[in-house]
Amino acid sequence: MRTAIVSDIHGNLTALEAVLADLKFASPDQILHGGDLAHGGSHGAEVVDRIRDLAWPGVCGNTDQMLWAPEQLHKFATTAPKLQLLFAIIDELIPATCAQLGQDRIEWLKTLPLLERRGPVALVHASPGDLWRAPLPDASDQELSAVFRPLDASVAVYGHVHRPFVRELRAITVANTGSVSLSYDGDVRASYLILDDTKISIRRVEYDIEREARAMMDSGLPHAEWMCQTLRAGRYVPPV
DSSP: OEEEEEOOOTTOHHHHHHHHHHHHHHOOSEEEEOSOOSTTSTTHHHHHHHHHHHTOOBOOOHHHHTTTOHHHHHHHHTTOGGGHHHHHHHHHHHHHHHHHHHHHHHHHHHTOOSOEEETTEEEOSSBTTBSSOOOOTTOOHHHHHHHHGGGOOSEEEEOSSSOOEEEEOSSOEEEEOOOSSSOSSSOOSEEEEEEETTEEEEEEEOOOHHHHHHHHHHTTOTTHHHHHHHHHHTSOOOOO
C-alpha cells in the first residue's frame, strides 16, 4: 500500500496545485491530509473546497480548530510569553480567515477527527491529544518515543512543525510530513510524505512562490507582507 500524507497547506492554493500535479507521478493508493488547511494563506476557501472534493481523509489542525475555538490559541499563548507578538498576529488573522471560509466550511472543519489510522500508520496533526505541542526534529529518541508510542502503531506521522524528517526508533518509526506552505527548514519548496508499507520518503515540490506572494498581497489579509517573508525565506521570520 502506497500512501501519501499532505499537511499544513495554510491556504496556499499555488503550492497545493503543484503538489497535486506531483501526486500524479507519485501514484499513491491513498492520500491523507494532516490539517491546517486554510489559515495563513490567500485562498483558504478554495483549498478547503479542493480537499473536500478530493475526499481525502484527514485530521484537524490547530489553526483549523482555533477558527471556532480561539480560546485554545489564547490558552497556548500563555505558555510562551516570548511569542506574544506572533500569537497576537495569528489571532488577528482569525476573523479574516473565517470571512474567507464562511460558516459551512468551518462546520466541515469541525468534523475532522484528531486521529486517523490506516493500517500500520497513525496520523495526528501535532501530538496525540494535543493540537498545539509537538516534538521538533532535534527531539531525542526518548521524547519521540514517549509522545508517539501511546498511539500503538508501527508508524506515527505528524505535521505542525513545518520541518520534515524521518526517525526510525526501536519500536516505532516517527515521521514529519513537512508543510505544503510556509516551510521552516530553509527549503522553500512544498513538502509531503510518501509511505510504501513502512518505508518513508519525503518529496519536495517547486512552485511559483512569487505568484503566491502576489495573491497574498492582493488578498486583503492583515500582515500579508510578513507572511510573504516566510514564504520567500523558507524559514520562520519573526514579526517586528
